[in-house]
């Protein structure tokens with residue numbers, strides 16, 4: 001069996017752990033993907049140029065949500081023009097290239113071939129920009145789930161980005177490399193540990209583990225946002241007099257979770273902490289009028305948060321012309 005989104009999404013219910021281990025032999029014999037076209041959105045922020053690179057999409061089945069209420073869901077889906085498909089709600093996987101002063105930084109790396117034919121376009125996006133993997137100097141990971149770290153590694157287990165330093169939260173690294181924790185989770189979730197380890201393994205000799213709020217590169221500060229995973233981390237980019245927060249997986253479903261922040265999903269390691277962090281972050285986003293972007297916010301995933309009578313709402317930023 002190959003690794004694809006179905007085996008991945010089934011990991012919590014059915015798929016044996018072995019199907020989730022990145023296996024170069026299996027990857028080589030897998031059916032070729034149809035090759036997704038590059039999809040990009042670029043904007044400037046101060047003296048930086050940011051490109052949102054769409055890696056593809058994932059279906060989120062409604063059974064994955066805690067507290068799911070079909071009546072409430074249908075009402076917000078309708079008002080937001082979101083469509084439900086037989087597999088659930090399709091959500092994007094967004095990755096980022098930040099360019100400033102000749103430096104090229106990636107925030108998350110997409111999935112490469114790890115999660116099936118509907119994902120893996122981030123590299124064709126980079127290629128369309130004329131950026132080669134060798135030019136990437138730093139990769140900031142929000143966390144070590146395969147839709148964020150999968151694109152770090154080729155099917156043969158080598159590093160896709162031969163010159164990049166990898167920056168990851170120490171807490172995140174330790175969690176996924178802890179054999180005792182892996183042994184304590186249900187057997188069908190252990191594949192996530194194997195995948196996390198496989199994707200970062202080629203970067204062990206150019207790795208920087210970070211803690212708390214810290215300057216990770218010039219103008220970028222880390223922001224711990226625990227819950228979805230223990231070391232889940234956002235990154236605040238300061239450029240000129242402007243700021244942009246890359247908040248990772250604070251929201252998985254734009255359609256449902258701004259309105260209902262307590263609807264956690266099965267992939268959240270600690271649902272209570274996830275919901276608490278989400279509430280705190282949404283609150284701050286409103287108070288500080290933050291410009292933000294998220295890995296699963298509807299593409300291109302750039303906007304701000306508004307408070308509503310109950311819950312919150314997302315206001316997408318308009319397309320930026322004339323770069």
Ligand SMILES: [Zn+2]
Pocket residue numbers: 145147148249295296
């Ligand atoms: Zn994710």
